[in-house]
């Protein structure tokens with residue numbers, strides 16, 4: 001057997017822990033469980049929130065600029081719905097000097113993409129079928145940076161020119177058409193056009209799959225009687241949570257109605273925030289319970305090790321070093337438990353992601369563990385371990401060596 | 408010759424400031440020379456352990472002067488006392504007081520580990536040598552509680568000697584052992600004392616062993632009652 005290599009405090013701390021097998025095992029189990037719960041919950045909630053936000057923003061611009069409306073914008077503000085920008089026909093107006101507004105938006109910091117859109121209501125007709133749709137005149141290259149249409153295409157590519165149109169799979173089903181077929185579109189004002197279907201998309205939202213009809217801006221302008229105009233300007237920002245900020249600044253700069261996804265989905269955001277708050281509450285409780293567990297086990301250990309502490313003192317160990325031994329025990333238990341807890345959380349994520357799946361068979365969440373979450377959990381456990389050991393460690397340091405030896 | 412221990416009018420009271428305040432040592436004046444082998448005898452409750460703990464800097468006197476290896480201890484703080492204790496004093500207790508979580512070898516190395524911060528190769532060599540000298544070859548890697556009482560006390564002696572202290576304080580080191588083993592342990596202490604010149608203050612109830620010391624100090628009711636040299 002080689003001589004021990006560890007520094008004095010580590011050596012004694014580890015031996016003490018090893019000696020108190022059952023206690024050490026129990027408290028390690030407690031810390032492991034606590035850390036696992038925290039990591040698993042945090043990971044789950046952050047993923048679910050990301051998924052929800054992703055879904056919401058999958059078919060929605062981060063920020064939308066529209067002409068000033070005199071009133072009743074409210075109807076569009078239903079936070080739960082995906083905001084389809086669909087001004088009333090009689091109100092359909094263009095943004096004044098929209099080219100300048102596009103430039104203004106593009107010049108803003110944290111703005112990634114800007115896309116003018118000509119949208120308005122129309123009917124798609126084929127045979128006896130007549131469906132109410134939303135005409136979307138876009139510049140495909142610009143628009144694909146607002147809504148990632150390329151990823152949603154089930155047939156054809158997201159590219160419009162001439163009288164080509166791209167429609168959703170639900171509308172195609174309702175009308176009984178597919179790529180290569182033609183569909184007749186009539187706007188509310190009475191103008192109409194025969195469109196050639198060159199692509200189908202599935203945006204993951206039946207309502208939008210039924211309503212959106214993409215054409216060129218020019219075609220939409222003529223159908224909707226908005227010559228040279230656009231009805232709204234869609235904007236993508238770098239960080240989705242910057243959207244409100246960007247929108248407020250654009251509003252001030254342009255004098256237009258500017259709304260961010262955060263306003264349109266304020267109730268959703270509030271719900272997410274509540275979820276975060278309750279998660280933090282659970283986390284705090286778990287941390288307190290784990291800390292109390294470590295503390296109580298070490299308090300017992302200090303009493304049990306009274307004699308050893310006395311011997312170590314008699315052999316020249318200062319009270320500070322005795323304190324160090326117990327702080328280290330707390331830290332070691334916290335850190336080891338944290339590592340095991342992160343491992344357990346990883347296992348739980350693997351297990352639950354394979355068990356719980358969405359309707360279409362995809363995992364409800366990814367079995368992926370965020371390094372940031374894992375690291376901060378480990379760090380917190382280490383700190384909590386040391387803090388929890390503070391009271392027992394001070395007790396150990398204050399212990400009278402003579403009492404210990406006489407006993 | 409300088410004194411390794413010098414006490415002047417040393418007093419110790421327990422429960423100071425409480426209704427049960429009692430003075431246990433009533434002014435002790437003792438000097439112990441370097442390399443001296445001295446017995447501390449006296450009836451139970453006379454204050455022998457208390458005196459030993461004071462000299463070992465495990466407790467502070469209520470009043471009086473205590474110098475170890477020429478250093479006055481009265482003005483020293485806890486940290487300085489710890490250093491002084493670590494540097495000059497080795498303890499052997501009645502109930503051996505080994506660390507049960509450590510092996511015999513590690514127990515002997517522990518004072519050095521405390522001083523150096525880690526176990527050095529030198530310390531290991533010294534510990535091996537000491538265990539050999541106390542007759543425990545082959546038992547180095549046994550845990551303390553796997554050894555017999557006599558063996559444990561040998562380990563404790565090896566540990567007390569591991570840093571070649573100038574003073575060994577032994578509180579009834581043979582009190583728990585049969586006569587034969589007690590003689591062995593005593594002989595060991597005497598051997599090391601002669602060989603290395605460590606002074607030794609040994610509390611014992613055994614008149615035979617006391618008679619084999621250089622000097623006997625008898626304590627009665629917290630006072631030095633009698634001193635005799637051989």
Ligand SMILES: Nc1ncnc2c1ncn2[C@@H]1O[C@H](COP(=O)(O)OP(=O)(O)OP(=O)(O)O)[C@@H](O)[C@H]1O
Nearest residue numbers: 421422429431449450451452453454455456457458
């Ligand atoms: N912590 C304490 N508080 C109060 N009184 C104490 C304390 N420690 C020791 N005493 C008292 O001091 C006196 C001397 O005790 P001490 O242990 O020094 O005696 P001793 O000579 O070593 O006896 P023994 O031979 O039985 O070991 C005793 O009366 C004892 O009750």
Ligand SMILES: [Mg+2]
Nearest residue numbers: 455456457578
């Ligand atoms: Mg005693």
